[in-house]
Amino acid sequence: MGTSAGDVLEGTGVSPGVGHGPALRLARSVPEPPTGGYEGDAGAEADRALEAMEATAQDLSARGERAGGQAQEVLSAQALMARDPALADDVRRRVGEGAAAARAVADAFAVYRDMLASAGEYMAARVADLDDVRDRIVARLMGVPVPGVPESDTPFVLVAADLAPADTATLDPATVLAFVTREGGPTSHSAILARSLGLPAVVAGEAADRITDGTELLVDGTGGVVVADPTGEQVERATARQAAREAAAAGSSGPGSTADGHRVPLLANIGGPKDLPAALENGAEGVGLYRTEFLFLDRGEAPGREEQVEAYRTVLDAFPAGSKVVVRTLDAGADKPLAFLPPPGEEPNPALGVRGLRMMRRHPEMLSSQLSALAEAADGAQAVLNVMAPMVTDAEDAAWFAERARESGIEHAGVMVEVPAAALGARHLARSADFFSIGTNDLTQYACAADREAGGLGRFQDPWQPAVLELIAATARAAAAADRPCGVCGEAAADPLLACVLVGTGVTTLSMGASALPLVRAALSRATLEECKAAASAALDAPGVDEAKRAAREALSGVAELGL
Ligand code: PEP
Ligand code: MG
Numbered sequence: 001m002g003t004s005a006g007d008v009l010e011g012t013g014v015s016p017g018v019g020h021g022p023a024l025r026l027a028r029s030v031p032e033p034p035t036g037g038y039e040g041d042a043g044a045e046a047d048r049a050l051e052a053m054e055a056t057a058q059d060l061s062a063r064g065e066r067a068g069g070q071a072q073e074v075l076s077a078q079a080l081m082a083r084d085p086a087l088a089d090d091v092r093r094r095v096g097e098g099a100a101a102a103r104a105v106a107d108a109f110a111v112y113r114d115m116l117a118s119a120g121e122y123m124a125a126r127v128a129d130l131d132d133v134r135d136r137i138v139a140r141l142m143g144v145p146v147p148g149v150p151e152s153d154t155p156f157v158l159v160a161a162d163l164a165p166a167d168t169a170t171l172d173p174a175t176v177l178a179f180v181t182r183e184g185g186p187t188s189h190s191a192i193l194a195r196s197l198g199l200p201a202v203v204a205g206e207a208a209d210r211i212t213d214g215t216e217l218l219v220d221g222t223g224g225v226v227v228a229d230p231t232g233e234q235v236e237r238a239t240a241r242q243a244a245r246e247a248a249a250a251g252s253s254g255p256g257s258t259a260d261g262h263r264v265p266l267l268a269n270i271g272g273p274k275d276l277p278a279a280l281e282n283g284a285e286g287v288g289l290y291r292t293e294f295l296f297l298d299r300g301e302a303p304g305r306e307e308q309v310e311a312y313r314t315v316l317d318a319f320p321a322g323s324k325v326v327v328r329t330l331d332a333g334a335d336k337p338l339a340f341l342p343p344p345g346e347e348p349n350p351a352l353g354v355r356g357l358r359m360m361r362r363h364p365e366m367l368s369s370q371l372s373a374l375a376e377a378a379d380g381a382q383a384v385l386n387v388m389a390p391m392v393t394d395a396e397d398a399a400w401f402a403e404r405a406r407e408s409g410i411e412h413a414g415v416m417v418e419v420p421a422a423a424l425g426a427r428h429l430a431r432s433a434d435f436f437s438i439g440t441n442d443l444t445q446y447a448c449a450a451d452r453e454a455g456g457l458g459r460f461q462d463p464w465q466p467a468v469l470e471l472i473a474a475t476a477r478a479a480a481a482a483d484r485p486c487g488v489c490g491e492a493a494a495d496p497l498l499a500c501v502l503v504g505t506g507v508t509t510l511s512m513g514a515s516a517l518p519l520v521r522a523a524l525s526r527a528t529l530e531e532c533k534a535a536a537s538a539a540l541d542a543p544g545v546d547e548a549k550r551a552a553r554e555a556l557s558g559v560a561e562l563g564l
Contacts, residue, residue: 002212003228009207011180012458013224014191016496016519016564017200018242019157019178020235023215026160027145030135033102038095046092049101052140053091056133057082059146066172074129081133087112102141109134149176157217159208173197178219180226182208185452185461194221195494196513202226203458222563241563248526248562249518255285256510256521259558262529264503266521267324267511269489273314278514283521286323286383288437288511289489290315292370293331293338301340302366305373312377312385321382324509326437326487328416329370331390332359335453341366351451356391356418357401364404371408378410386412388437393419395428402432416489418442423471426478436479438507440490444468463492464545469501473540476506487511496523497564501552503529504536519562526558 003009038045057079064075081087087108094104109130117127132147139146149158155177162183179194179201194201200221211217211228218230220238222245227234256266267288268279272295279287295303295311303311316325332338333355341363347353360367371387378385389401392415405413414435417423423443426436440463445452447467450460463469472488479486487509492498494516500523502510510520527535538551553560 003210003215005229006231007228009180009202009204009211009226009228011202011204011207011224011226012185012462013200013202013221014184015179015194015199015201016222016245017178017198018221018238019200019217019219020230020239021155021157021177021217023159023180023211023213023217024150024152024156025211025213026149026158026163027139027147030139030144030147031142033100033106033138033142035103036100037098038100042096045101046095046104049091049095049105049137049141050088052101052137053082053088053105055140056136059136060133077126078129078133081130082137084112102138105137105141106134157219159211159217161208171197171199173199178202178217178221180204180208180211180217180219182206183458185450185458191491195491196515198515205458245519245522245562245564248522252518252522252525253283254521256524258503258524258527258529258532260528260530262503264507264524265324265509266517266524267326267487267489267509268514268517269511270315270514273311273318275514276315276318280318282514282517284319284514284517286319287315287325287327288487288493288509290325290327291331292328293336296330296332296338297336299339302369305369305376308370308373309377312374313381316377316381316383316385319383323383324386325383326386326388326414326489326511327374329357329367329387329389330360331356351445356416357389357397358391358393360389361397361400367404368408371405371410375409384412385410386414386435388414388416388435390416390439391418391442392416392429392433393421394425395431398422398429399432402434414484417471417475418446418490420447420471423475426475427482430478430482430484433484435484436475436486437511438472438475438486438488438490440468440472440488440492443471443490444492447471459545462545463490463495464498464539464548466540466543466545466548468492469505469536469540469548472502472507473505473536479508480506485509494520496520496562497549497552497556497559500524500527500532500556500559501536501539504532504534505540519564523556523559523562523564526562527556531556531558 060075060079064072090108091104135147155175157178158176159180181203184203200219216229218227256264265285267286268284269289271291332341334350343354387410392398398415402413412434415433416437416439418439444463448460450457476486485508488502488507489511493510494512496519499510499520535552535555538555539548542548542551
C-alpha cells in the first residue's frame with residue numbers, strides 16, 4: 001500500500017484549481033471502547049467522563065462560532081447533546097456500576113440513539129449528529145484522534161473516504177489547500193461546498209485510500225488528477241496553468257457573452273440574502289436560483305409572512321432594474337426534509353417519493369402563502385421576479401403550478417426541468433410554463449439512476465454523460481420552438497467548458513455558485529456562438545464522458561488553452 005514518488009492517481013475533478021502540500025487524513029473511525037472496568041475510584045472516573053463531555057461541548061460551540069450561519073445552528077445543537085443532563089446522569093450511573101468512562105459514554109449514547117431513531121423522520125435525521133458527538137467524546141477518553149477535520153497550524157491537503165457536510169462546513173480555506181476523497185460525485189454536497197469555498201477537489205476512488213499522512217500531493221481539481229510526491233517541474237506546470245486561469249477569471253468583467261457578442265446572462269445561485277455580497281462581487285447579473293428552503297430548514301414551523309417578504313425583497317432590491325431574480329418555491333422532501341412537512345408515510349426511496357412540487361400539491365395552502373409573499377415582495381421592486389417549481393414531472397404539474405402562481409399575482413411562472421419525463425415532455429410543459437430552468441444535479445441523478453449523495457457512483461453523477469446532454473438539448477430545443485427562455489441552474493453551469501457546450505445547445509442563461517462566475521465568463525468570452533454550437537454537436541455525438549470532453553476541447557480551442 002501507500003504511494004510512490006510520481007504516482008499519478010486519476011480521478012474526477014469536482015472543484016477546479018490547483019493545490020499542493022502534505023496530506024492529512026480525516027480520522028473517521030473511533031475504536032470500540034473495551035468492556036472491562038477501570039482502576040481507581042468511581043467518582044474520579046465519572047468526573048473524567050463528564051469533563052470529556054463538557055470539553056467536547058465547548059469545542060463544538062467554538063467551531064460553531066467560527067463557522068457562523070447554518071453550520072453554527074447544527075454545531076450548537078450538537079453541543080447541547082453533549083451537555084444533556086439525562087445523558088450525564090446515565091453515564092455517572094454506568095460508571096458507578098463498574099463501566100470505564102468510554103464504555104459508559106458509548107452505552108448511554110446507544111440508549112439515546114434508539115430513542116431518537118424511533119422518534120420520527122426528522123429526529124432520526126439527527127442520529128448521525130449524535131453519533132458524531134459520541135465519537136468525539138469517546139476519542140477524547142481513549143486518547144485517539146478526534147474524528148473530523150484534523151487541526152493543523154500549517155496548510156495541508158485533506159484526504160478522506162468521504163466528507164459529511166458538517167465536516168466541510170467548518171473548513172478553514174486558509175489551512176486546507178485541497179480535498180482528495182474516495183467517494184462523492186460532482187453533485188454531492190461536499191463538492192458543491194468545495195466549489196463555494198474555492199477549494200480544488202478530486203474524487204480519486206480507491207486510490208485515495210493509499211495516500212498516507214505527510215505524502216506531498218499535487219491536486220489538480222480541473223484536470224481531476226492527483227500526483228504523489230510530484231517533481232518541481234510538475235508543480236510549476238500545474239501552477240502556471242492555474243495562474244493563467246486565474247488571470248483570465250480576474251480579467252473577465254461585464255455581462256456574459258460569447259466572443260462574437262451573443263448575450264448569455266450569468267446569474268448566481270443563492271440560499272438567501274447572506275449570499276448576495278459574493279454574488280455581486282463576482283458580477284452576477286441577477287439570480288438564477290434562489291433556494292428558498294434554507295429559510296425553512298431546521299425550524300418547527302414555516303417562517304411567517306413578514307419574514308418571508310423581507311428575505312425575498314432584500315434579494316430583489318440587490319439588483320438593478322430589469323435584472324432577473326428566479327425564486328424556487330419550497331423544495332421539501334428527500335435530501336431536504338422539513339420538520340413541519342413530513343413525508344406522507346414510510347418512503348422506500350425518498351428521492352423518488354413525495355418531494356418538491358409533489359409535496360406542495362399535498363399542502364397547497366403552504367405554496368399559496370409562499371407565492372403571495374413573493375408577489376408582495378415583487379410589488380414595486382425593480383428587478384423582475386420569476387418563480388419556478390422544483391420536481392415538475394408532466395404538463396399537468398406545470399399547469400397546476402402556473403395556475404396557483406397566477407392566482408397569487410405572480411407574472412412569470414416557470415418550471416425546473418429535473419426529471420427526465422419533464423425534459424422529454426418539455427413542449428407540452430411549455431403550454432403553461434413561461435420559462436424553463438434545467439436542474440442538472442437532479443436531472444443527472446434521475447437520468448443515470450444514481451443517487452446524487454451515494455458514494456462509489458461518481459461516473460454516473462456526471463452531467464457530461466451522453467444521456468444527460470441529450471435531455472438538456474431536447475429541453476433547449478423545445479423551449480426555443482415555444483419561444484421560452486431556458487436556463488441551467490445545476491452545477492453543470494459552473495463547469496466553464498460545459499457552460500459553452502450548454503450555450504451551444506441553445507441554453508439562454510447560466511446560473512451557478514458565485515465563485516464560479518468569473519471563470520465561466522472568461523471561458524464564454526473566448527468562444528464564438530458557432531464554436532459553442534460545434535462543441536455541443538460534437539459532445540452530443542460522443543459515446544461517453546471522456547470523449548465528449550475531448551470533442552468539446554477540440555471545438556473550443558480558446559477555452560481549452562486555459563487548461564480547462
Ligand atoms: C438541481 O437539481 O440541479 C438543482 C439546481 O436543485 P438542487 O441542487 O437544489 O436540488
Ligand atoms: Mg434539484
